[in-house]
Amino acid sequence: MLAMLKYIKPYSRSVVLIVILTLISTLLELLLPTLMANVVDIGIVNADIPYIVNTGGIMVGISLLAVVFTIAVIYLSAKVSLGFGKMVRRDLFVHVENFSLESFNKIGPASLITRTTNDIKQIQDVLNMTLRVMTRAPLMLVGGIILAVTREATLSLIFFVTLPLLVLGIFLIARNAIPLFTTLQQRTDRLNLVIRESLTGVRVIRAFNRVEAEKKRFDDANEAFRDTGIKVNKILSALFPFMMIIMNFTNVAIIWFGALRIDQGAMQVGNMMAFLQYAMMILISLIMLSLTFVMIPRAQASAKRVNEVLQLQAMITDPDVEVKDRGKKGLVEFRDVTFRYSGAEKPAVKNISFLCKPGETTAIVGGTGAGKSTLIQLILRFYDPESGVVLVNGVDTKQLTQKSLRQKIGYVPQKADLFNGTIAENIRFGKPEATDEEVLEVLQIAQAIDFVNEKEEGINSLLQQSGTNLSGGQKQRLSIARALLRKPEIYIFDDSFSALDYQTDAKLRKALKEYIQDGTMIYVGQRISTVQDADQIIVLDQGKIAGIGTHEELVRENTVYQEIVESQLFEEGGRR
Structure with missing residues (x-):
């Protein structure tokens, strides 16, 4: 994962701005419970209406500022994560394009497709969440603890029980879920492979009456993916109920012991309300961190798979001179x-x-x-x-x-590979600047001019993917025309x-x-x-x-x- 941080460098200013805006919005949010406590303990207790109105107005202004800053953070985080994904995807594609056939076959097309799409999407999503949460949650956690202890040190002893329980539960759940993320990505590879082979080989499958056998092969891969996904989600499903139990018991404990202290005259009502909000902030920040820590291992598994491709050295390299x-x-x-x-x-x-x-x-x-x-x-x-x-x-x-x-070299392979686009675009594949006259000339030599002219749009007629709307001989002749247009040695x-x-x-x-x-x-x-x-x-x-x-x-x-x-x-x- 750390090896991919270089892709964030172009967005370093945005990341710094995210941190600054998050710091400001978090500090503003941490100020709200204190102001609310003052409204209760000073304004309401003393029936000071102007104080209540003024402080309330300040709270509304702070809330609006916090919302604006939060929206800006969400926007910048999305911009950074999507830009990161674009650059990684491009580098991965370019790197694979430079592979020798031996390197290409070592990983396989199905896995390369998964790594270029699904794996990078996983990393991109975690980066987005990390930029929004990993800066906000620690600030809120530390700030909440400091302000809670400052307001009521005795009541803060509750955290010595609840926080370790919450951290231990998150650790145990994550430890069981993390190894399954790698397995889940491998199951995705297998599923993509089976789908790809079934779709590209559909003619052979039908010709040999192997449709039912392919259905079974797909079902096996699909069920393996499903079972692993269910297993992961079963483990993660315990996370939210566990956290909610801890939060609710913490609330009950704060209200119970806080009421006793209020009854004894050792604590004011506003202070207890502020303390309760700070406690919720602390617990919510821990939940936010836990969700990120649960997602990070899956992103690490994906990052490892992407890095495997990026670090795979091409066996065929160009000379220095x-x-x-x-x-x-x-x-x-x-x-x-x-x-x-x-x-x-x-x-x-x-x-x-x-x-x-x-x-x-x-x-x-x-x-x-x-x-x-x-x-x-x-x-x-x-x-x-x-x-x-x-x-x-x-x-x-x-x-x-x-x-x-x-x-x-002008090369015409055994299998005529054509691309989605017009006939002219396919012929110009090796010489994009060629004129229509040059295209027609090579089509004439390749004995392809007759069937091209029969088409309504001529050389501008569209070809389907892999030229499936042409016969084998027609595809071969277009491949020959493509090689001739380059006029190679x-x-x-x-x-x-x-x-x-x-x-x-x-x-x-x-x-x-x-x-x-x-x-x-x-x-x-x-x-x-x-x-x-x-x-x-x-x-x-x-x-x-x-x-x-x-x-x-x-x-x-x-x-x-x-x-x-x-x-x-x-x-x-x-x-x-």
Whole structure:
């Protein structure tokens, strides 16, 4: 929690003002019982009407001032806490955006969403309460005790019994509730995870008739969250009755012993009334503090979870000084690269060496799990190799900033990720300043212009989240257009033609060859028809290079490639 105090620094003036206003309003409130006692003991007893009116007017003025100051404190506290939440949320989001994929997967998207929303909200609410209560309650507690003892020291002995009982009860209740707050946040994570998977995977769930099984999985997570929440609230529910019992017994004791002292002539009625109000102020301030102390542990649990993310160092970092390009633009080279995913027994790719030259097309083929997409992610530096080096333009990718590296690359992933917005906004994702003419040009090359023109709004037509109002092939073509618009040095297509029919595939590859003449093209493909015209084809088998050459050379000499060709010819023959 203390690590997050730096986010309050921009609001330090507001915090100081809150403390000053709270101090003034509390002192004004503490003055009211004394004035009331004077009204009773002096004004009423002596039938001094002018004194009663004057003192009453002062009390009304003090009350109005206290209300104004209290409203100002509430406003400033809300402003500080909401500003704090905004800054933490932004830093957390930016920090997560800079994570490597390995760091991102370490925590998981469901938990990251919970920490960015629910956890920060918990901290924000406690900060708001702390600014309003933690300055006011101690002042009222100390001030109330001093004024109560000053007015009636003998009667103040009641506090030696009631206050320790109240503190002990609060401590015992909080001690049992605090450990459950962390569990409650973990249950929230689990519930978010189940909901997210159920919503994103709704098609698969329905296709496999797993709706009832998913309902049970959701019910289990939901009930676990409910049971933990009920358990916490059962413990906390004892807090208010306990505090009310202590307060009421304190009132009874003050009135009982105060009446005896009045009867003995040792105390005036006004003094007892003032003492009773000071006693209530003392007890209320303790209750306010107890509520804050109960909420603080939950905020601490949330702060710990947020700090875990903020303190998680990115495994991929930029160099202090970036090295300038040493080779041709678009040159990609792997030198004896080995890489394994975290926790994997075997490397995903091992001892990989090859060269992709500008103006040429390189295709990567191989069976499922051969390491094709892994090579692409190493070029983009989503991961760093375990050994060996990946070079772009003659420079080790570790010596380039991630921004400058990725500016050189136009990437089309296996899964076409589109965003909520217009078609034009999605195409301009990598080049926001592009004109409509440039957008239409790349749509033409990507063979997407026909279905875009069929839409009523054309390139200004809205796409739903993840492009769910488009087919798989349409989404792939828009993703390709998005990469082309950047006009990068290196074009990477990670199995990006799988949803296209053969005719569209052939037209697209022809258009790409005419459009990309000086750039480096790297295809990851399954279809032989897609890769056979490449200048070089890299054949992967179980994470190793099984052969490099042209289509003709590999058909003639490479066994693994021959098997891939024969299997596809057999499938096409079977379909016929």
